[in-house]
Amino acid sequence: xxxxxxxxxxxxxxxxxxxxxxxxxxxxxxxxxxxxxxxxxxx
Amino acid sequence: xxxxxxxxxxxxxxxxxxxxxxxxxxxxxxxxxxxxxxxxxxxxxxxxxxxxxxxxxxxxxxxxxxxxxxxxxxxxxxxxxxxxxxxxxxxxxxxxxxxxxxxxxxxxxxxxxxxxxxxxxxxxxxxxxxxxxxxxxxxxxxxxxxxxxxxxxxxxxxxxxxxxxxxxxxxxxxxxxxxxxxxxxxxxxxxxxxxxxxxxxxxxxxxxxxxxxxxxxxxxxxxxxxxxxxxxxxxxxxxxxxxxxxxxxxxxxxxxxxxxxxxxxxxxxxxxxxxxxxxxxxxxxxxxxxxxxxxxxxxxxxxxxxxxxxxxxxxxxxxxxxxxxxxxxxxxxxxxxxxxxxxxxxxxxxxxxxxxxxxxxxxxxxxxxxxxxxxxxxxxxxxxxxxxxxxxxxxxxxxxxxxxxxxxxxxxxxxxxxxxxxxxxxxxxxxxxxxxxxxxxxxxxxxxxxxxxxxxxxxxxxxxxxxxxxxxxxxxxxxxxxxxxxxxxxxxxxxxxxxxxxxxxxxxxxxxxxxxxxxxxxxxxxxxxxxxxxxxxxxxxxxxxxxxxxxxxxxxxxxxxxxxxxxxxxxxxxxxxxxxxxxxxxxxxxxxxxxxxxxxxxxxxxxxxxxxxxxxxxxxxxxxxxxxxxxxxxxxxxxxxxxxxxxxxxxxxxxxxxxxxxxxxxxxxxxxxxxx
Numbered sequence: 247x248x249x250x251x252x253x254x255x256x257x258x259x260x261x262x263x264x265x266x267x268x269x270x271x272x273x274x275x276x277x278x279x280x281x282x283x284x285x286x287x288x289x
Numbered sequence: 290x291x292x293x294x295x296x297x298x299x300x301x302x303x304x305x306x307x308x309x310x311x312x313x314x315x316x317x318x319x320x321x322x323x324x325x326x327x328x329x330x331x332x333x334x335x336x337x338x339x340x341x342x343x344x345x346x347x348x349x350x351x352x353x354x355x356x357x358x359x360x361x362x363x364x365x366x367x368x369x370x371x372x373x374x375x376x377x378x379x380x381x382x383x384x385x386x387x388x389x390x391x392x393x394x395x396x397x398x399x400x401x402x403x404x405x406x407x408x409x410x411x412x413x414x415x416x417x418x419x420x421x422x423x424x425x426x427x428x429x430x431x432x433x434x435x436x437x438x439x440x441x442x443x444x445x446x447x448x449x450x451x452x453x454x455x456x457x458x459x460x461x462x463x464x465x466x467x468x469x470x471x472x473x474x475x476x477x478x479x480x481x482x483x484x485x486x487x488x489x490x491x492x493x494x495x496x497x498x499x500x501x502x503x504x505x506x507x508x509x510x511x512x513x514x515x516x517x518x519x520x521x522x523x524x525x526x527x528x529x530x531x532x533x534x535x536x537x538x539x540x541x542x543x544x545x546x547x548x549x550x551x552x553x554x555x556x557x558x559x560x561x562x563x564x565x566x567x568x569x570x571x572x573x574x575x576x577x578x579x580x581x582x583x584x585x586x587x588x589x590x591x592x593x594x595x596x597x598x599x600x601x602x603x604x605x606x607x608x609x610x611x612x613x614x615x616x617x618x619x620x621x622x623x624x625x626x627x628x629x630x631x632x633x634x635x636x637x638x639x640x641x642x643x644x645x646x647x648x649x650x651x652x653x654x655x656x657x658x659x660x661x662x663x664x665x666x667x668x669x670x671x672x673x674x675x676x677x678x679x680x681x682x683x684x685x686x687x688x689x690x691x692x693x694x695x696x697x698x699x700x701x702x703x704x705x706x707x708x709x710x711x712x713x714x715x716x717x718x719x720x721x722x723x724x725x726x727x728x729x730x731x732x733x734x735x736x737x738x739x740x741x742x743x744x745x746x747x748x749x750x751x752x753x754x755x756x757x758x759x760x761x762x763x764x765x766x767x768x769x770x771x772x773x774x775x776x777x778x779x780x781x782x783x784x785x786x787x788x789x790x791x792x793x794x795x796x797x798x799x800x801x802x803x804x805x806x807x808x809x810x811x812x813x814x815x816x817x818x819x820x821x822x823x824x825x826x827x828x829x830x831x832x833x834x835x836x837x838x839x840x841x842x843x844x845x846x847x848x849x850x851x852x853x854x855x856x857x858x859x860x861x862x863x864x865x866x867x868x869x870x871x872x873x874x875x876x877x878x879x880x881x882x883x884x885x886x887x888x889x890x891x892x893x894x895x896x897x898x899x900x901x902x903x904x905x906x907x908x909x910x911x912x913x914x915x916x917x918x919x920x921x922x923x924x925x926x927x928x929x930x931x932x933x934x935x936x937x938x939x940x941x942x943x944x945x946x947x948x949x950x951x952x953x954x955x956x957x958x959x960x961x962x963x964x965x
Contacts, residue, residue, distance in 0.1 A: 260372050263377035
């Protein structure tokens with residue numbers, strides 16, 4: 247079970263990094279919310 | 290003890306698989322042998338060679354503070370979990386190069402490509418990525434250009450920067466050509482790929498304006514719409530009126546791509562580039578994983594021979610002998626200069642512990658190499674006759690299936706025109722002949738593998754266009770992001786001449802720099818489109834030479850860092866691949882400029898066409914185009930000479946530093962950051 251959990255964590259981390267390498271950065275939601283808030287919108 | 294026995298078993302199994310691959314002749318060979326050989330080679334390379342480099346040559350030490358901790362700003366510099374950095378680094382280095390290069394090199398047979406991808410990555414490519422990453426890590430995340438300037442000198446630094454910009458221009462031009470060759474006369478492909486642009490724009494507006502921050506929602510909608518566009522493409526293709534709207538010739542597609550590159554560079558990042566990039570990420574990683582699973586599940590037989598007659602340089606895909614052209618064609622799957630820009634870009638700023646650099650720098654490159662092996666297998670599982678029908682220029686095989694089959698069968702690769710036409714219909718196209726550039730043959734190979742795993746013959750057309758969309762997204766992501774990066778580099782340069790031109794917020798400066806970079810790569814793209822030999826024959830080797838010369842620059846820097854360190858003897862680890870790369874690329878560059886064979890030498894090609902012009906053998910309507918092709922061939926010769934000169938400057942400047950360091954009064958201090 248521990249090995250499975252470790253594998254899932256590694257795969258999750260890899261995918262998070264892979265998608266996070268896009269122009270949105272590591273945390274797209276935060277990036278977009280900051281962008282919206284700069285324009286006076288709530289998020 | 291058990292571990293030792295285990296590693297001996299891995300080595301023996303890998304050696305046996307390599308032995309089978311190398312010695313089998315004339316019999317079908319399961320692709321499983323290739324997968325086993327690759328995985329065992331990577332395991333041995335990672336476990337032993339990278340461990341040796343990490344412990345002995347580089348002396349990785351977690352007591353050293355990394356830039357992510359030293360300059361932690363919570364944004365660019367941020368200590369990050371090593372799996373996340375691995376995914377980030379892999380996404381940044383995995384471009385279309387490892388997908389296209391091995392497919393083109395398959396004209397020599399599978400053996401040269403497989404051996405170079407495996408040996409090159411373990412001893413060269415992964416070493417380059419790893420050592421540059423560690424070099425940057427110990428210099429607070431400095432870039433390749435900055436390190437060359439500081440460690441080698443200002444002359445070498447300026448040459449490296451100029452080289453990077455010139456290489457970017459060639460890279461985007463040739464990748465654009467690959468997309469054009471995959472999509473001309475294919476309404477299904479043009480519709481599906483074209484629709485990803487409004488879908489991305491819609492996602493951008495949705496995530497920023499309509500439902501700010503709702504990334505998951507937008508991603509699900511985006512992926513669903515892309516899949517709908519894929520299915521809709523079939524309907525468009527069948528519709529007599531609509532198919533005309535999306536049926537583009539090569540020139541129109543080139544103009545559309547140039548327009549797209551300009552718009553993507555000028556528009557705000559959040560509106561087009563970011564959502565498109567984000568959407569592509571899911572499709573890219575999903576398809577690569579699917580290909581790996583498909584190959585493991587189906588384990589198709591390889592039909593391509595180990596070696597073909599074209600190792601003598603007479604190949605129809607591109608001209609030139611197996612040495613040096615196989616190696617500069619494969620390029621990124623074994624070694625890539627571009628990776629040095631990533632290893633000295635965002636990655637070193639995220640690494641938590643110094644020892645993570647081995648897993649990220651060396652490991653991610655092994656994974657990229659595995660992508661190259663899968664691409665090569667996708668070409669190798671096709672019937673060789675079909676492979677050559679897709680990848681040979683029309684100047685070599687004509688435009689009719691029957692004539693092409695006759696020519697290709699004459700080369701010793703039997704091709705039944707009826708079977709080719711059946712395959713063309715199965716993948717939903719009107720022609721597969723002369724779709725050069727590697728992408729369509731990869732798509733045919735992937736469709737073959739995927740349809741055998743899921744959907745059968747009836748799903749082949751859908752899988753083919755899915756693969757084309759995947760490749761186009763891969764390339765367009767590089768094209769739009771590369772154009773934007775090139776724009777910033779040009780603004781940096783122009784800002785030195787007149788400060789307002791360097792302001793990235795200025796619309797005028799933005800438009801000017803975008804126009805300059807797009808004009809640069811657009812020129813090479815258009816040159817490829819009108820090239821009588823199909824464009825890939827000239828431009829892919831030019832790209833390969835440029836990319837490998839950038840790798841030579843990176844390895845010259847890495848060797849300098851070793852020479853200046855307390856462990857100069859370990860410089861062999863980077864000096865050996867450097868010597869190989871210089872031999873290969875300088876030979877290829879010299880041949881591309883001066884070979885007397887007009888199919889290889891740019892100057893000979895220009896002279897041959899000029900002689901035809903002088904003798905009146907060129908038809909009146911082709912006169913203008915022939916003058917342009919002559920000019921382009923001479924321009925390509927000049928660009929190749931420029932690359933060779935720039936790298937010669939960097940390497941000679943580096944050699945001067947090595948000599949001075951090794952024979953001077955004492956070791957010159959390397960500019961590593963002092964430890965806390």
